[in-house]
Amino acid sequence: MRHRSLLVDALEKSLKRTSRENLCQRLYEGRLLNRTTCMVCGNKRDSPESFYDVLVQVLNCDDLPASLRAYIQPEHMSGDNKYFCEVCGQKQEAHRAVILDTLPPVLTFSCQRFDIDRNTWQRVKVNNNNVCVVCVRAGE
Ligand SMILES: [Zn+2]
Numbered sequence: 001m002r003h004r005s006l007l008v009d010a011l012e013k014s015l016k017r018t019s020r021e022n023l024c025q026r027l028y029e030g031r032l033l034n035r036t037t038c039m040v041c042g043n044k045r046d047s048p049e050s051f052y053d054v055l056v057q058v059l060n061c062d063d064l065p066a067s068l069r070a071y072i073q074p075e076h077m078s079g080d081n082k083y084f085c086e087v088c089g090q091k092q093e094a095h096r097a098v099i100l101d102t103l104p105p106v107l108t109f110s111c112q113r114f115d116i117d118r119n120t121w122q123r124v125k126v127n128n129n130n131v132c133v134v135c136v137r138a139g140e
Pocket of ligand 1: 039043086
């Protein structure tokens with residue numbers, strides 16, 4: 001399972017052993033696919049994963065659509081990071097992308113507000129306030 005917010009963790013704890021024990025799961029849990037596509041034969045492999053919120057990048061993104069484009073941008077796997085394709089029987093270049101497969105009734109975004117400064121290797125806070133959507137009801 002991917003990132004889950006402190007708020008959802010706290011809610012789940014407080015709802016344990018009550019009639020609404022699964023409320024957070026019913027409201028916030030969705031499913032995504034980590035899809036790897038072989039660039040030689042086109043074979044696709046999906047690894048499903050549940051999520052409670054979508055952790056979007058803030059750095060270099062002016063708004064939520066830009067953050068979502070960055071979120072679904074496929075990662076190119078090459079060199080030492082090649083993917084072993086079971087159809088080809090060897091390591092190949094590939095694309096790996098995240099696909100939001102099943103959306104929950106309430107889709108929540110969290111902003112990834114920290115990055116690594118590649119000069120100092122220290123964690124730095126990203127002070128870009130353009131992306132600040134907290135919660136969107138799916139289907140609206
Ligand atoms: Zn292949």
